[in-house]
Amino acid sequence: MDAKHILYLLRKSPYSSSNAVEALDSALVAGVFEQNVSVLFKDDGVWQLLDGQRGAAIERRTVGNVMQALPQYDIEQLFACEVSLNERGLQLEDLALTVKPLSLEEQRKLITRQDAVVND
Amino acid sequence: MDAKHILYLLRKSPYSSSNAVEALDSALVAGVFEQNVSVLFKDDGVWQLLDGQRGAAIERRTVGNVMQALPQYDIEQLFACEVSLNERGLQLEDLALTVKPLSLEEQRKLITRQDAVVND
Amino acid sequence: MATLHLVNSQTALQSCLDVAADDDSVLLIEDGVYGATTDVARALLVLAPDVEARGLKDRIPSTAESIDYDQFVALVETHKPIVTWC
Amino acid sequence: MATLHLVNSQTALQSCLDVAADDDSVLLIEDGVYGATTDVARALLVLAPDVEARGLKDRIPSTAESIDYDQFVALVETHKPIVTWC
Amino acid sequence: MKFAISVHGAPFSSSAAHSAYRFAEATLDAGHKIARVFFYHDAVRTGDSLSVAPQEENTVIDRWAELSEKHEFELAVCIAASLKRGVINDEARDRYEKPAANLHPAFTIVGLGQLIDAIAGADRFISFGA
Amino acid sequence: MKFAISVHGAPFSSSAAHSAYRFAEATLDAGHKIARVFFYHDAVRTGDSLSVAPQEENTVIDRWAELSEKHEFELAVCIAASLKRGVINDEARDRYEKPAANLHPAFTIVGLGQLIDAIAGADRFISFGA
Numbered sequence: 001m002d003a004k005h006i007l008y009l010l011r012k013s014p015y016s017s018s019n020a021v022e023a024l025d026s027a028l029v030a031g032v033f034e035q036n037v038s039v040l041f042k043d044d045g046v047w048q049l050l051d052g053q054r055g056a057a058i059e060r061r062t063v064g065n066v067m068q069a070l071p072q073y074d075i076e077q078l079f080a081c082e083v084s085l086n087e088r089g090l091q092l093e094d095l096a097l098t099v100k101p102l103s104l105e106e107q108r109k110l111i112t113r114q115d116a117v118v119n120d
Numbered sequence: 121m122d123a124k125h126i127l128y129l130l131r132k133s134p135y136s137s138s139n140a141v142e143a144l145d146s147a148l149v150a151g152v153f154e155q156n157v158s159v160l161f162k163d164d165g166v167w168q169l170l171d172g173q174r175g176a177a178i179e180r181r182t183v184g185n186v187m188q189a190l191p192q193y194d195i196e197q198l199f200a201c202e203v204s205l206n207e208r209g210l211q212l213e214d215l216a217l218t219v220k221p222l223s224l225e226e227q228r229k230l231i232t233r234q235d236a237v238v239n240d
Numbered sequence: 241m242a243t244l245h246l247v248n249s250q251t252a253l254q255s256c257l258d259v260a261a262d263d264d265s266v267l268l269i270e271d272g273v274y275g276a277t278t279d280v281a282r283a284l285l286v287l288a289p290d291v292e293a294r295g296l297k298d299r300i301p302s303t304a305e306s307i308d309y310d311q312f313v314a315l316v317e318t319h320k321p322i323v324t325w326c
Numbered sequence: 327m328a329t330l331h332l333v334n335s336q337t338a339l340q341s342c343l344d345v346a347a348d349d350d351s352v353l354l355i356e357d358g359v360y361g362a363t364t365d366v367a368r369a370l371l372v373l374a375p376d377v378e379a380r381g382l383k384d385r386i387p388s389t390a391e392s393i394d395y396d397q398f399v400a401l402v403e404t405h406k407p408i409v410t411w412c
Numbered sequence: 413m414k415f416a417i418s419v420h421g422a423p424f425s426s427s428a429a430h431s432a433y434r435f436a437e438a439t440l441d442a443g444h445k446i447a448r449v450f451f452y453h454d455a456v457r458t459g460d461s462l463s464v465a466p467q468e469e470n471t472v473i474d475r476w477a478e479l480s481e482k483h484e485f486e487l488a489v490c491i492a493a494s495l496k497r498g499v500i501n502d503e504a505r506d507r508y509e510k511p512a513a514n515l516h517p518a519f520t521i522v523g524l525g526q527l528i529d530a531i532a533g534a535d536r537f538i539s540f541g542a
Numbered sequence: 543m544k545f546a547i548s549v550h551g552a553p554f555s556s557s558a559a560h561s562a563y564r565f566a567e568a569t570l571d572a573g574h575k576i577a578r579v580f581f582y583h584d585a586v587r588t589g590d591s592l593s594v595a596p597q598e599e600n601t602v603i604d605r606w607a608e609l610s611e612k613h614e615f616e617l618a619v620c621i622a623a624s625l626k627r628g629v630i631n632d633e634a635r636d637r638y639e640k641p642a643a644n645l646h647p648a649f650t651i652v653g654l655g656q657l658i659d660a661i662a663g664a665d666r667f668i669s670f671g672a
Contacts, residue, residue: 016335033658044357054378057376058376117321135293136557138555153532164271178557231345324668324670326672399438402536403536462644497593511642
């Protein structure tokens with residue numbers, strides 16, 4: 001089967017439910033299966049990127065750590081919504097992962113290139 | 121045991137989950153147990169009041185019908201947030217239940233009078 | 241091919257509209273249909289059973305087209321990708 | 327007795343603030359703690375473990391007081407009713 | 413003081429079960445009593461004995477069981493909410509001809525009246541929503 | 543066309559299971575094929591055979607079973623998501639020493655790779671979120 005363009009559109013905060021960490025697990029597996037994977041953090045999903053998380057404080061896996069595994073699974077197209085970052089006062093140096101900020105127009109183009117979009 | 125002042129603060133839309141209908145069931149039981157029950161519909165909870173619902177279209181109980189049972193269980197202190205109604209363009213004649221619209225200040229006073237507040 | 245946006249909550253609608261292209265289709269389902277009761281400056285589709293369950297039939301403006309599940313499937317045939325906003 | 331408002335999502339915060347009296351206490355827990363990262367024109371309390379899990383320690387302004395579960399219980403002792411906003 | 417606590421969110425799907433547990437523990441540490449912990453809505457899933465908690469994450473069910481045994485309060489699961497969410501005791505297993513029951517032995521299936529009873533008999537009522 | 547469908551919300555707690563079912567049915571009526579329906583996140587609860595649906599409400603599990611049998615597609619429940627939410631098959635019952643299994647026989651426990659496999663092999667992927 002040919003590799004597909006799959007975008008993970010991650011919009012949920014890291015600890016409100018298990019969805020954030022489960023969606024990241026899914027992205028990692030898509031990487032293992034050698035699909036053409038992109039990840040876009042948007043809306044409350046950008047909180048997943050924040051450095052210094054410590055899930056142990058509430059007995060949960062640290063989402064920031066799971067997220068940091070993405071590049072090790074050859075997932076290198078990592079994006080964040082510029083507007084979502086700005087609204088939350090998040091600078092790129094506050095983040096635990098190197099992501100490329102995208103304008104709304106760039107996000108529109110990113111979505112158009114996909115075969116499938118997986119949400120959290 | 122003395123009757124307590126219990127407020128049901130209902131803020132969820134009727135069909136997003138089972139919470140709305142389950143919270144109404146709980147209010148009915150509080151009526152049976154002869155507590156001093158008030159109900160305040162607020163935020164998306166005011167959508168529960170809208171006339172003409174037909175849950176059967178999505179194979180669910182019709183929340184509007186459950187809600188209409190409140191007066192039969194001697195629950196007569198029925199309120200709705202005035203601001204929430206206005207924001208959604210809802211007039212009192214659009215509703216399946218007679219409720220008294222309350223200003224934010226009146227809601228503040230209503231809450232202050234309670235022993236317990238149950239949310240949906 | 242144009243994208244189909246599936247919106248199933250009212251809070252997600254704005255995020256969707258921010259990135260939807262003009263020739264994309266936006267379909268509101270489940271609680272997303274409440275989004276059609278407010279002014280939105282673009283064409284929207286709503287899923288009929290979800291509108292009916294919520295008693296919104298008379299509150300959806302004529303600019304929003306009501307469709308059934310068969311038409312929903314037809315939309316999926318002619319669009320790619322399908323993006324869910326919840 | 328003053329009311330204790332327990333807020334566990336950011337979207338619920340405004341609804342809470344709309345009806346909270348000046349001498350009420352507002353405690354942000356779980357995802358509610360994100361609400362303290364934006365400007366709010368009143369005193370807020372935040373639950374420390376929820377702030378720590380989310381990596382927000384340095385992003386909560388000094389106007390928001392961080393408390394632990396023991397202090398949470400003490401607040402419940404001195405307030406009635408307790409209203410949950412989620 | 414006597415506390416009544418209700419919990420509305422499922423473990424793993426919300427933080428309610430964890431927050432409620434930590435609060436209950438702190439309440440008892442402070443010398444208060446708990447009248448009853450009432451699990452409603454998706455929180456009825458807390459009483460499911462078949463779930464397998466992942467490593468690193470909280471196994472809240474066994475700790476609820478220990479706490480309730482030590483401090484003698486009831487872990488009450490609402491019957492109407494639990495049947496449809498697949499948390500059933502032996503009686504429901506027999507009545508609905510299901511192959512097994514899965515309610516944890518430390519939990520009890522009760523009606524909504526027990527929530528109202530707990531509220532009516534307590535000095536404070538607090539709910540952990542979702 | 544070949545469709546891959548994923549579902550993210552639990553029955554009763556979200557509308558996702560119902561919407562996805564109606565969509566799957568219409569898809570097959572239109573002559574399309576379904577590669578696989580993948581239940582992830584809270585939607586793994588759809589595969590629980592112990593739940594007792596209330597009257598008037600949808601008993602979506604049996605209809606999923608009928609549809610998948612008739613049209614020969616897989617009802618796949620994600621293993622990582624289902625263990626912690628208490629949906630287990632016989633193998634997990636034995637491995638984790640649980641008193642019973644509760645997975646409905648029409649459903650299969652699979653890994654996340656099966657989601658990616660379904661997406662890779664389908665003409666369209668659609669998810670019903672929560």
